[in-house]
Amino acid sequence: MLSNKDITVIVPLHNYDVKIADMLDNAIKSVPKDIKVIISTDNKLDLRTSTLKDKRVSQESNVTEDTSFQNLVNLGVKAVKTKWFSILEFDDVYTSNWFKNFEEYQEFNQQYNVYFPIVDLYDVKGLDENYKFVGYGNEAPWAASFSETLGVIDEKSLDNFFDFYPTGAIYNKEVWEEIGGLKSNIKLTFWYEFMLRLIHLKGGNIYVIPKIGYVHGLGREGSLLEHYRDTIQKEESEFWFKTAKKESYFKEMRDVKYVPCAPKMKKD
Amino acid sequence: MSNIKDLDKKISIIKDEIDKIANKESNLFFYVIDTYGYASGSLAYIYQLAKFLYDEGYKVKMIYQTDSKGKDKEEFVGVGGWLGEEYASLPHYDIQSKKGVEVSHSDVLFIPEIYSQVMAQTKKMPCKRIAIFQNYDFVVSQMPYSAQWGDYGINDVITNTKENAELLKSIFPYLNVTIIDPFIEKRFGTTNEPKKMIVNVISKNPDDIVRLMKPFYWKYPDFKWVTFRDLSGMSKENFANSLREGCITVWMDENASFGYSAIEAMKSGNIVFGKVPRETKEWMLDEDGNLSDCCIWFDDINKVHQNLAVVIRSFLKDSVPSSVFEAQERAKNLYSEDKTKEEIIAYVNNVMDERKKSFEEFIRLAEDEKNNVVAGEGEKC
Numbered sequence A: 001m002l003s004n005k006d007i008t009v010i011v012p013l014h015n016y017d018v019k020i021a022d023m024l025d026n027a028i029k030s031v032p033k034d035i036k037v038i039i040s041t042d043n044k045l046d047l048r049t050s051t052l053k054d055k056r057v058s059q060e061s062n063v064t065e066d067t068s069f070q071n072l073v074n075l076g077v078k079a080v081k082t083k084w085f086s087i088l089e090f091d092d093v094y095t096s097n098w099f100k101n102f103e104e105y106q107e108f109n110q111q112y113n114v115y116f117p118i119v120d121l122y123d124v125k126g127l128d129e130n131y132k133f134v135g136y137g138n139e140a141p142w143a144a145s146f147s148e149t150l151g152v153i154d155e156k157s158l159d160n161f162f163d164f165y166p167t168g169a170i171y172n173k174e175v176w177e178e179i180g181g182l183k184s185n186i187k188l189t190f191w192y193e194f195m196l197r198l199i200h201l202k203g204g205n206i207y208v209i210p211k212i213g214y215v216h217g218l219g220r221e222g223s224l225l226e227h228y229r230d231t232i233q234k235e236e237s238e239f240w241f242k243t244a245k246k247e248s249y250f251k252e253m254r255d256v257k258y259v260p261c262a263p264k265m266k267k268d
Numbered sequence B: 001m002s003n004i005k006d007l008d009k010k011i012s013i014i015k016d017e018i019d020k021i022a023n024k025e026s027n028l029f030f031y032v033i034d035t036y037g038y039a040s041g042s043l044a045y046i047y048q049l050a051k052f053l054y055d056e057g058y059k060v061k062m063i064y065q066t067d068s069k070g071k072d073k074e075e076f077v078g079v080g081g082w083l084g085e086e087y088a089s090l091p092h093y094d095i096q097s098k099k100g101v102e103v104s105h106s107d108v109l110f111i112p113e114i115y116s117q118v119m120a121q122t123k124k125m126p127c128k129r130i131a132i133f134q135n136y137d138f139v140v141s142q143m144p145y146s147a148q149w150g151d152y153g154i155n156d157v158i159t160n161t162k163e164n165a166e167l168l169k170s171i172f173p174y175l176n177v178t179i180i181d182p183f184i185e186k187r188f189g190t191t192n193e194p195k196k197m198i199v200n201v202i203s204k205n206p207d208d209i210v211r212l213m214k215p216f217y218w219k220y221p222d223f224k225w226v227t228f229r230d231l232s233g234m235s236k237e238n239f240a241n242s243l244r245e246g247c248i249t250v251w252m253d254e255n256a257s258f259g260y261s262a263i264e265a266m267k268s269g270n271i272v273f274g275k276v277p278r279e280t281k282e283w284m285l286d287e288d289g290n291l292s293d294c295c296i297w298f299d300d301i302n303k304v305h306q307n308l309a310v311v312i313r314s315f316l317k318d319s320v321p322s323s324v325f326e327a328q329e330r331a332k333n334l335y336s337e338d339k340t341k342e343e344i345i346a347y348v349n350n351v352m353d354e355r356k357k358s359f360e361e362f363i364r365l366a367e368d369e370k371n372n373v374v375a376g377e378g379e380k381c
Helices: A018-029 A069-077 A098-108 A155-160 A173-178 A190-202 A224-231 A232-245 B002-022 B042-054 B116-121 B135-141 B162-171 B204-219 B236-243 B260-267 B305-317 B324-335 B337-381
Strands: A008-012 A035-040 A057-061 A084-087 A112-125 A132-139 A171-172 A208-220 B027-032 B059-064 B092-094 B110-112 B128-133 B156-159 B176-179 B200-202 B227-230 B248-252 B271-275 B295-298
Touching: A008 A069, A018 B135, A035 A069, A057 A069, A069 A084, A069 A173, A069 B200, A084 A173, A084 A224, A098 A112, A132 A208, A155 A190, A171 A173, A173 A190, A190 A208, A190 A232, A208 B305, B002 B128, B002 B337, B027 B042, B042 B059, B042 B110, B042 B128, B110 B337, B116 B135, B128 B337, B135 B162, B156 B162, B156 B337, B162 B176, B176 B295, B200 B236, B200 B260, B204 B227, B204 B236, B204 B248, B204 B305, B236 B260, B248 B260, B248 B305, B260 B271, B271 B305, B295 B305
Parallel strands: A008 A035, A008 A084, A035 A057, A112 A208, B027 B059, B027 B110, B059 B092, B110 B128, B128 B156, B156 B176, B200 B227, B200 B248, B248 B271, B271 B295
Antiparallel strands: A084 A171, A112 A132, A112 A171
16 A cells, blocks of 8 residues: 655745745645655745745745746656655645545556546635635546546546646656656646646546545636636637647647737728 | 055155155245346345255255246246346246145245235145245235135244334234344445445335436536436346445335345445335334434435435545444344354254154154054954
8 A cells, every 4th residue: 555655745836925825834734744745936935934944845946937837847746756746736725635545546446647636616716705615626527427437537538528627636757757747838728638648648547536635726816727717718728729639649849839810801 | 454554654654754854855945936137135035044044955945936828938037147146046946847846744835925825825735834024015915804824824934023023923913923134145345445436326116216316416516426326126246346336325115124225235335325114123223212323314305415415525525424334333233144044044943843743743643543443453353
């Protein structure tokens, strides 16, 4: 059986602001004491917050032009020394039994390289409001006939459904690196592309552990998804989905860029 | 002299019967119904008792009657598909064929309560007849009000619970009723494999499943992804595997003779929702005689949805109170295979001993009569 010592948690942190220190503390407190945490940042952090004094927390900094979420995650993964790792967003938390459940379910489902939790989704628009439960994430594979095997995300199911929450999940580091990690030049659908690529290149499906393992906030101001929601139009969104399907057959990043169509000129 | 010859013949026959008892050559006939491949806890109980006796060396014969009214003779389906080959491979005989079903004095015929006609038709048979009583409804529905089991010469009964024994004695107080406890087969149990988010549904009425599932989805759309699995019609092996796999079982069988499926679900590590049956059994009650917490009880299917949603959420959060499983322990441990085996073997051994004694007594009386005849003949001379 696995132990927590085989797992590392990565917290990607872009444009750190002391205002989020409490949330970061809260997130890291949800990680069991025997699991190491890597904060992957685009700059060195101020070590005054209580979290950063925690001895199991280390930092990986990347002062380059590519400060995307994907690149920060990949940077964190490089520093991982364990077989497994998970990605924690600074405003989310793990449930107390998630890692224990991972060990139990993984032991009997060893053929998978990625294990998703069921996610409790809360609407967190505005930091001081009472959060409202809005539903579950990653739950769909437990519906009958969603995929070939109950609880499993396979290629067929990804054809029709892409609304998954990959943070909080636990990944096999070796497989992650073998297939090339997250692609930073793909916007909006980079997780979707990663999941498809995992299946295409590694032939492995994704198992959803039927336990709530992660609590995720939706609609946080300044979050990447909110940013995409505000800035990406329907045509671009469709482009990224098509791109994800196409690019998922390639390990390496290729030159992908969305070029908006020029407005049609009226004929005289 | 013809009297003496007759008596000698009878004595010889009865001596042969005593030898049969001594050599376990007497037939133990179990009259069984064909459920056409559908699982039945009551039928499983009969087969289990028969199997224990077969393994003990008794000459067990499962007998059935096929319907030959139509052009094509009906095929006996049996229990192989759901109860397992070890039970299906017990010797089976169609009474229509008349082969292998010749009845003699030392034989015993076990008749399930549903076959009151068989009780009447076999009244004059020389063998011992014992009724197997599990379901009161069958007695009420099948017996004419003008007759009782005693009228059919039925004096001995085995039943599966104390409650059933009391119920039967309340209508036919002259019966000798013996309780042979049922048991849950070893195939039902847990492994270390963690549970899947599947709700098993056990009901004989397909409408129940729809009435459970659809309103649940309507009331709790957040749980539309929860899979309900209908376990009806499954083989015992698949049934056991499904129970082991799922985390919750909803058991709806108001007319259950015992409630095997509910205990099987508990033994398989499930949280069990139970629709309160018409007749409560010992395992359902706590020490004060109230419904025990081993099941989450409900009496109206329309009111079960909320509790089901709460329990599903608790399962997902690992917050099911341990008291739910603690309360199951008593129900799970009330019955054991070894106990049932001991009880049925002791019971049948005793029946055969009594039978032997009555045969010996018959021989003694016949010898006396023979001596009297001889003495009478002597006096005449």
